[in-house]
Amino acid sequence: xxxxxxxxxxxxxxxxxxxxxxxxxxxxxxxxxxxxxxxxxxxxxxxxxxxxxxxxxxxxxxxxxxxxxxxxxxxxxxxxxxxxxxxxxxxxxxxxxxxxxxxxxxxxxxxxxxxxxxxxxxxxxxxxxxxxxxxxxxxxxxxxxxxxxxxxxxxxxxxxxxxxxxxxxxxxxxxxxxxxxxxxxxxxxxxxxxxxxxxxxxxxxxxxxxxxxxxxxxxxxxxxxxxxxxxxxxxxxxxxxxxxxxxxxxxxx
Ligand SMILES: [Zn+2]
Numbered sequence: 405x406x407x408x409x410x411x412x413x414x415x416x417x418x419x420x421x422x423x424x425x426x427x428x429x430x431x432x433x434x435x436x437x438x439x440x441x442x443x444x445x446x447x448x449x450x451x452x453x454x455x456x457x458x459x460x461x462x463x464x465x466x467x468x469x470x471x472x473x474x475x476x477x478x479x480x481x482x483x484x485x486x487x488x489x490x491x492x493x494x495x496x497x498x499x500x501x502x503x504x505x506x507x508x509x510x511x512x513x514x515x516x517x518x519x520x521x522x523x524x525x526x527x528x529x530x531x532x533x534x535x536x537x538x539x540x541x542x543x544x545x546x547x548x549x550x551x552x553x554x555x556x557x558x559x560x561x562x563x564x565x566x567x568x569x570x571x572x573x574x575x576x577x578x579x580x581x582x583x584x585x586x587x588x589x590x591x592x593x594x595x596x597x598x599x600x601x602x603x604x605x606x607x608x609x610x611x612x613x614x615x616x617x618x619x620x621x622x623x624x625x626x627x628x629x630x631x632x633x634x635x636x637x638x639x640x641x642x643x644x645x646x647x648x649x650x651x652x653x654x655x656x657x
Contacts, residue, residue, distance in 0.1 A: 429476065429493035431485070438486045439628040440478075441654045442500040442620065444638040447507040448514045455642045460513050462643065466650050471521035475499045475654075480526050480555050480595045484617045487629045487636070497656045500627070501525040502620065502638070504559055504597060506533055511544040518553055528559035528597035528620070531584040545589060557595040558582050558616070566598060566607045574606055578614035595620065596634075608634035 451457040470477070476496035478486070483500045486492055501518075503510050506529040518525055527548070533539040540548075548554040558581040560566070566574050578596060585591040596611040601622025611619045611634055618633045625637035639653050 429496060431491045432494045434486070434490045434492045437628055437630055438490050438492050439626045440483075440486065440498045440500065442483070442502055442627045442636065442638040443654070444620075444622065444640050445501070445503045445514075446505055448503075448509045449507075451643075455644075458641060458643050458645075460517070462645070463514060464517050465647055466641070467517050467521045467523055469647065469651065470499060470523060470654070473497070475523075477501055477524040479524055480557055483627075484594055487618055487627065487633060490629065499654060502597070503527045505530055505563070506540045506545075506559070508538055508540055508544065511540055511548060515548060515551070515554065519551060522553070524553050524555070526555045526557055526595070528557050528595075529581070529585065530559050530561070530563045530599075531581040532561050533563070534584075534588075542588065549589065549591075556585060556589065556591050556593070557597065558585060558593040559597040560599050563599040565600065565602045566610075567602055567604045571606050571610065574610040575614065578610045578616070582614055582616070594618070598622075608632070 445458055445463070446456040448460055448463050449457045450459040474497065476493055476498050478498055478500045486498065492498060501523060503514065503525060506527055510527055527540070534545070535541050545556060549556070558578070560577040561581045562577065566577065569577070582593045585593045594617045596616040596619040598607060598619060598621055603621070608619065618636055620636050620638055622640065623637045624640060627636040627638070631637060641650065
């Protein structure tokens with residue numbers, strides 16, 4: 405029995421060691437311009453006919469694939485480092501996983517899957533939706549923060565078409581959402597996500613003035629600095645996407 409216990413302890417010990425080792429990354433200058441996929445998810449739910457709601461089983465399959473293929477998931481801070489300094493984690497296939505809007509199922513459904521595969525992700529929050537029906541609560545956000553896997557960034561206050569707003573109103577969306585994340589959760593939001601990908605030239609100025617380092621759109625493609633730090637492309641993951649097309653959209657060639 406004692407021997408068995410020792411063996412178990414050893415195995416657990418080795419497991420912890422390898423996990424810690426795996427986390428260590430060395431940052432190096434990228435060869436050429438760094439470019440990587442920013443995945444865009446929304447609600448994780450089974451709603452037939454709604455292309456934005458990805459079923460749990462699909463998310464699980466995609467996250468398992470990223471894990472199995474040794475992808476390195478970026479925090480917003482790390483993604484910004486890649487984009488602003490052209491530095492990358494050495495020998496890693498990098499990906500930034502994002503969830504827009506802040507659905508409660510990001511906590512109930514997505515979080516257990518992300519935990520299972522130890523993948524980091526970012527939720528882009530509509531700050532006026534916090535604690536409203538079907539959306540994340542203050543308590544859930546705090547619990548997600550504690551996992552160290554999930555980051556939160558701004559997706560404006562009200563999720564309205566920024567193009568229809570005056571410059572002052574656009575500034576309020578950028579500034580007030582940032583302020584709420586700071587005040588209620590101690591988050592320094594550095595990344596801004598335009599509602600439904602709708603924005604104009606002033607939205608970029610407004611994001612920059614508010615202190616965001618980058619902004620995310622819904623234009624399809626991999627992110628790279630030369631597209632503009634406030635015009636970053638993302639890879640939309642629609643419901644019923646096949647695993648083959650998922651692989652195709654995130655594969656490093
Ligand atoms: Zn949205």
